[in-house]
Amino acid sequence: MHAWPASEVPALPGKGRDLRIHDTATGGLTALDPGPVARIYVCGITPYDATHMGHAATYNAFDLVQRVWLDTKRQVHYVQNVTDVDDPLLERAVRDGIDWAGLAERETALFREDMTALRMLPPQQYIGAVEAIPGIVPLVERLRDMGAAYELEGDIYFSVESDTHFGEVSRLDAAAMKALSAERGGDPERPGKKNPLDPMLWTAAREGEPSWDGASLGRGRPGWHIECVAIALDHLGMGFDVQGGGSDLAFPHHEMGASHAQVLTGEHPFAKAYVHAGMVGLDGEKMSKSKGNLVFVSKLRRDGVDPAAIRLALLAHHYRADWEWTDQVLRDAVDRLDRWRAAVSRPDGPAAEAVVEEIREALSDDLDAPKALAAVDRWVARQASEGGTDEGAPGVVSRAVDALLGVAL
Numbered sequence: 001m002h003a004w005p006a007s008e009v010p011a012l013p014g015k016g017r018d019l020r021i022h023d024t025a026t027g028g029l030t031a032l033d034p035g036p037v038a039r040i041y042v043c044g045i046t047p048y049d050a051t052h053m054g055h056a057a058t059y060n061a062f063d064l065v066q067r068v069w070l071d072t073k074r075q076v077h078y079v080q081n082v083t084d085v086d087d088p089l090l091e092r093a094v095r096d097g098i099d100w101a102g103l104a105e106r107e108t109a110l111f112r113e114d115m116t117a118l119r120m121l122p123p124q125q126y127i128g129a130v131e132a133i134p135g136i137v138p139l140v141e142r143l144r145d146m147g148a149a150y151e152l153e154g155d156i157y158f159s160v161e162s163d164t165h166f167g168e169v170s171r172l173d174a175a176a177m178k179a180l181s182a183e184r185g186g187d188p189e190r191p192g193k194k195n196p197l198d199p200m201l202w203t204a205a206r207e208g209e210p211s212w213d214g215a216s217l218g219r220g221r222p223g224w225h226i227e228c229v230a231i232a233l234d235h236l237g238m239g240f241d242v243q244g245g246g247s248d249l250a251f252p253h254h255e256m257g258a259s260h261a262q263v264l265t266g267e268h269p270f271a272k273a274y275v276h277a278g279m280v281g282l283d284g285e286k287m288s289k290s291k292g293n294l295v296f297v298s299k300l301r302r303d304g305v306d307p308a309a310i311r312l313a314l315l316a317h318h319y320r321a322d323w324e325w326t327d328q329v330l331r332d333a334v335d336r337l338d339r340w341r342a343a344v345s346r347p348d349g350p351a352a353e354a355v356v357e358e359i360r361e362a363l364s365d366d367l368d369a370p371k372a373l374a375a376v377d378r379w380v381a382r383q384a385s386e387g388g389t390d391e392g393a394p395g396v397v398s399r400a401v402d403a404l405l406g407v408a409l
């Protein structure tokens with residue numbers, strides 16, 4: 001699949017700081033030490049509805065990770081998937097009486113437009129589940145041949161007991177895992193499984209559902225976790241720097257993915273850090289396609305909201321916090337954008353070096369975007385109250401805000 005066009009990232013004077021970030025697997029901050037090419041995999045959308053503010057907030061967090069790395073003069077190898085065949089997508093297509101592939105294509109196209117408008121850096125590989133199937137089948141066969149997978153009425157399950165590291169990503173107890181598994185696409189109650197938590201690797205063809213040639217597995221379609229594993233291993237290999245997604249992916253998705261990959265390769269870990277963004281809610285509930293309580297990026301754009309204001313609204317919240325989307329959040333962001341634009345529209349202003357360093361420092365410390373915004377706010381307030389004589393300072397601030405925060409002033 002093609003991704004979306006990249007917005008340019010201006011180079012800044014000096015050099016950024018190395019990133020320390022919260023790793024779910026350790027429960028604390030970890031100092032990342034990527035090579036000259038930092039490697040990141042971020043779980044993509046299941047395209048059965050438009051991009052909502054929760055998705056946008058999660059992608060914003062991982063966009064910041066990349067901007068910090070780029071500022072340290074590293075290159076970034078970024079891979080993202082599209083879950084373009086899965087239960088919720090097929091269910092929505094049936095509900096609406098439309099073709100599932102057409103639905104996926106339409107919503108993926110809209111996602112690309114939203115990501116472009118929000119100046120999210122595109123992945124170098126943007127891979128759909130369907131196009132990954134030829135790579136998934138041999139992995140499932142290999143797991144089965146190793147004894148790490150078993151068949152149940154034609155479906156193939158992964159045996160969680162085959163990974164000695166199982167549980168180390170989410171660090172949850174068995175009861176919590178079971179509850180989340182039922183909530184998030186698993187089937188812990190299905191009789192005949194070795195362990196109720198075992199996830200599906202390959203779903204045998206079902207009446208009325210799309211299916212693909214699975215060689216010795218028979219016709220069917222891939223499970224969710226193995227999709228991301230196949231894509232990540234194919235393009236990044238083991239031990240990449242960051243596996244990212246919203247906090248609802250820590251278990252089962254990232255736990256299972258790590259286990260699949262660790263058993264397949266005999267290496268550990270799958271990712272050096274598992275990074276999870278908080279959940280954005282509306283009216284007291286997690287924003288989700290299944291609940292339908294959504295604020296869409298595309299709807300706001302159609303209503304004439306500047307994407308830079310949407311981006312500032314996201315940046316006003318720490319990525320790990322759970323927070324609520326309200327009209328006030330957007331109004332505050334629109335006001336801030338106006339103030340910032342007025343401040344950088346003048347040829348001179350207060351010295352800019354300190355504010356650039358403050359943004360760098362805030363972001364390198366577990367992506368503290370609210371702290372970075374506060375630093376810019378202070379410079380903007382000084383510019384408004386007393387101005388300054390540094391020629392070109394507004395340009396420096398503007399480039400730093402663009403390069404590090406993805407906001408075009």
Ligand code: 5CA
Nearest residue numbers: 043044045046054055058083245246279280287
């Ligand atoms: N296709 C899978 C990942 S392989 C998937 O979870 N798709 S999704 O469309 O449901 O979600 C895409 C990303 O947005 C995931 O990282 C998910 O954790 C995140 N996300 C979903 N809802 C919210 C929310 N309300 N707040 C923050 N992030 C969210």
Ligand code: ZN
Nearest residue numbers: 043044228253
């Ligand atoms: Zn994923």
